[in-house]
Amino acid sequence: MTAIDSFTLQNGTNMPKVGLGVYKMNDDQEVINAVLSALDLGYRHIDTASFYENEKGVGDALKRSKVEREDIFVTTKVWNDEQGYEETLDAFERSMEKLQLDYLDLYLIHWPVPGKYTETWKALEKLYRDGRVKAIGVCNFMEHHLDELMNTAEIKPMVNQVELHPRIYQKELMEYCKEHKIQVEAWAPIGRGKYFDAPVLKKLSDKYGKSPAQIILRWHLEHDVVVIPKSSNKSRQEENADLFDFELKAEEVEEINALHTGERIGKHPDEFDYEA
């Protein structure tokens, strides 16, 4: 596997272009094994969240690994019912205790909870200024959420992690983020494997000798998007990071863009049930 490159965030922090997502991995042997195998393969970026209830397992794996702490980019997120200024500061400490870390690389607001996220952001700004976290950002923010946040923010979000795959190619949002130097990161980057049978993916897969998952992940990279495919399986982890020995042509990127239907796996951020 060739080495994984990084993007540089607006504050100079390097963020590896490929990370391991750990959603739905149990907080025990499954997440420990998955993180250890990914680190062994050369991954240096792990994406968890307090909502996934596996931060302790991620922390155990990081402790057990021989890879140096400063060489690994670790993300976690503040969940919806933890938002608000003081609440977020407390949630951060709980996450850090489970992760067993003394600093974090990226702290994200998990969803734009109406009436809460501007206060939550102030807590993230404090954690950033205090040196507890190297970069701060958001998830699932649309243009109007980012507009509202940046009206009062003193520090701009550095990352926006959103649902992105060929069925939901969020072109305008990606352009907005590029204009504001916000790094876009794709969750469900391979659409949980649901769309691999599209003929264009088969065609490009045959042409490059790469799997449909690799073609989709390379498509994200051509758009300067960070990807965090989840896999508990070592050979699929290897496949998902083996993306740096080929490139898609501009017209091939366009062909994949055209698979967009707007179909989402998760909720639309304006339709999420924030009371649940």
Ligand SMILES: NC(=O)c1ccc[n+]([C@@H]2O[C@H](COP(=O)([O-])OP(=O)(O)OC[C@H]3O[C@@H](n4cnc5c(N)ncnc54)[C@H](OP(=O)(O)O)[C@@H]3O)[C@@H](O)[C@H]2O)c1
């Ligand atoms: N911010 C948010 O709101 C949000 C929401 C959802 C997810 N996320 C983050 O994004 C990460 C990735 O998203 P996701 O887990 O929802 O979906 P995903 O990465 O698109 O897909 C994961 C699924 O695809 C399978 N898979 C992985 N690699 C494969 C390959 N090469 N070929 C065929 N199947 C493959 C996995 O199974 P195996 O494990 O068996 O390989 C798993 O079932 C999450 O783990 C989480 O960290 C964030």
